[in-house]
Amino acid sequence: xxxxxxxxxxxxxxxxxxxxxxxxxxxxxxxxxxxxxxxxxxxxxxxxxxxxxxxxxxxxxxxxxxxxxxxxxxxxxxxxxxxxxxxxxxxxxxxxxxxxxxxxxxxxxxxxxxxxxxxxxxxxxxxxxxxxxxxxxxxxxxxxxxxxxxxxxxxxxxxxxxxxxxxxxxxxxxxxxxxxxxxxxxxxxxxxxxxxxxxxxxxxxxxxxxxxxxxxxxxxxxxxxxxxxxxxxxxxxxxxxxxxxxxxxxxxxxxxxxxxxxxxxxxxxxxxxxxxxxxxxxxxxxxxxxxxxxxxxxxxxxxxxxxxxxxxxxxxxxxxxxxxxxxxxxxxxxxxxxxxxxxxxxxxxxxxxxxxxxxxxxxxxxxxxxxxxxxxxxxxxxxxxx
Numbered sequence: 046x047x048x049x050x051x052x053x054x055x056x057x058x059x060x061x062x063x064x065x066x067x068x069x070x071x072x073x074x075x076x077x078x079x080x081x082x083x084x085x086x087x088x089x090x091x092x093x094x095x096x097x098x099x100x101x102x103x104x105x106x107x108x109x110x111x112x113x114x115x116x117x118x119x120x121x122x123x124x125x126x127x128x129x130x131x132x133x134x135x136x137x138x139x140x141x142x143x144x145x146x147x148x149x150x151x152x153x154x155x156x157x158x159x160x161x162x163x164x165x166x167x168x169x170x171x172x173x174x175x176x177x178x179x180x181x182x183x184x185x186x187x188x189x190x191x192x193x194x195x196x197x198x199x200x201x202x203x204x205x206x207x208x209x210x211x212x213x214x215x216x217x218x219x220x221x222x223x224x225x226x227x228x229x230x231x232x233x234x235x236x237x238x239x240x241x242x243x244x245x246x247x248x249x250x251x252x253x254x255x256x257x258x259x260x261x262x263x264x265x266x267x268x269x270x271x272x273x274x275x276x277x278x279x280x281x282x283x284x285x286x287x288x289x290x291x292x293x294x295x296x297x298x299x300x301x302x303x304x305x306x307x308x309x310x311x312x313x314x315x316x317x318x319x320x321x322x323x324x325x326x327x328x329x330x331x332x333x334x335x336x337x338x339x340x341x342x343x344x345x346x347x348x349x350x351x352x353x354x355x356x357x358x359x360x361x362x363x364x365x366x367x368x369x370x371x372x373x374x375x376x377x378x379x380x381x382x383x384x385x386x387x388x389x390x391x392x393x394x395x396x397x398x399x400x401x402x403x404x405x406x407x408x409x410x411x412x413x414x415x416x417x418x419x420x421x422x423x424x425x426x427x428x429x430x431x
Contacts, residue, residue, distance in 0.1 A: 060286065062278040064090025065242070066098070066107060068269075071277030072241035073100035074284055074291060075298040076264040081237035082229050086222070086244035087271075088118035088133070097229060100239070103284040103291045114177040115169045117221055118244050120159060123174060124214040126182035128207045129196030140249055141389050143215035146208030150191060151216045157190055159217065165225030203386075219250045223257055230259035238263045241277070245269040245414075246357065252416040256406060267302040267412035268356035276355075302412055303362055305353025340368045345382050358413040361394070369393055 047054045062070075068085040083098040083105070094116035097109035113119075121139065122132045130138045155161060160168040171177060173187040181195075188194050193206055226238060238260035245251065246269045255263050266273050283289050292298075310326075317324050327335070339346055346366040354360045365382060367374040369391075379387050392413045393403070401407035406417040 060282055062274075062281050063093075063107075064274065065093045065096035065110070066105070067274040067277035067281060068241040068266075069096065069098035069100070069107070069239075069277065070105055070281035070285070071268065071273040072239035072245075072264070072266040073098070073105055074103075074277075074280040075266070075294075076100075076237075076239045077293060077295050077297050078237040078239065078262065078264065079293060080235055081239045081264075082233055082235050082260070083239040083241070084222075084225060084229065084245075085240070085242040086117050087242035088122060089113045089116055090274075094118060095225075099233065099235075103289065105281070105285055111166060114171055114174070115167060117167070117218065118242070119174075119176055119182075120169060121214060121218055121244070121247075123176065123182040123187070124210060127187065127191075127195055128210055129198040129201060129203075132182060136243070137246070138386065138389065139211045140215060140247055141386075142203070142208055142211040143249070144212070145388060146205065146210070146212035148213040148216040149209045150213035153190065154213055154217050155220075159221075161221060161224065163224060164228040165221055165223075167221060203388075215247075215249065218244070218247060219253050222250050223253060223259075226254050226257065227259045236261040239265070241266040241269045241273060243270050248414050249416045251414055252406070255408060255415055256417070264297060265412065265414045266356075267299060267354075267358060267360075267414065269414075270357065273356065296409075299412075302355050302358075302360060303352035304355035305362070307352040336366070340366060343368060343371050343374070345374075345378055356412070358392075360411070360413060366394075367391070 065085045065087075068087070068090070069083040072085070073081055073083045078100075080101045081099075083096075083100055085096045085098065087094065092112045093110045094113055095111035096107050098105055098107045121136055125135045125139050126132050128139060128142070130136075158170055158173055160170070173183065173190065175181045175184045183195065191210065196203070196207060222244070230236075230238075238254070240251070240263065245265050251263070251265055254260070266277075268276060284291060314324075314326065336346055336348075348361065348364045348366050351362050354362045359365070365378060367378055371377075375391060376387050378391065379385050379389050383389075395403055397409070400410075403420060403423055404417045405420055406415075408415070410417075
């Protein structure tokens, strides 16, 4: 395929990057830090499932690893499977479901499934799992432990049991990563932490790490999943293999994660006309006024501008907007626009200077990767019906 694109291509030009080193490179090299600990956690890459890497300047070296089948990502995926969601794409649903439950099974998970050490290292009891040798994530022993069979999404409703299970594995995940980050901060005495890998998309856990303050500063790669590995592989070759210097941006070097395609006004109008869409072209000021009026009337707005976001989060380039003051907006967007479960959350968009007015933590969060508590004076009690 490469020779078809370039007849002069030689296989000697191919370089192979390790999975977790690529994750680490994607997190460290674009970060605003000269030196940092890089923690990467996912299902599995080659054999590593967790890696600790030390970055300094343009240098990046893996110093610790946890290997398959012992994996925090696969443990979370096992509960994703157990609650009836699709593995490798439904983990964020478990995270979104967790706030509706109580972590009733946390101690059972820690007693039976995972042997967690004080430094955050761990060992999974494989007698409860099937992912290493079979075609499913969990087995009958796993189901018997919690007293319910695997949920069948086509016929079984989500119940309070599933919400409590989600809350339990979310709490265990937070405990694991907090033990890791506290231990690493104490061991290496480096104030900065970078993160990548699928588990780093768990923005609730990330918020707990930020509030814990074991590390003074945290930066998470917005394309923390495997897609970001492509970016990391390229950066790793440039800085680590070719020894090119880094230019550190005090914010970060991800350009707002807007690394995807963008389209000219002329191209957009041609596409709309080509599909016989009904549209009108207005000045930017008028467009903003119409958008504000539509939001105030409780309408949903599709927002399309600039480059597309690289990574799983909609960050204003390709976003759906709604008025957060509306009591029905979340459910309306989920059920009538996105056609997904009603419990799924949306992220608030707040001006940076107003963050501390709404949230307990006053910190940068441009990539939808940290969850924080709403300030007490902005909360209201939910009714029993809600």
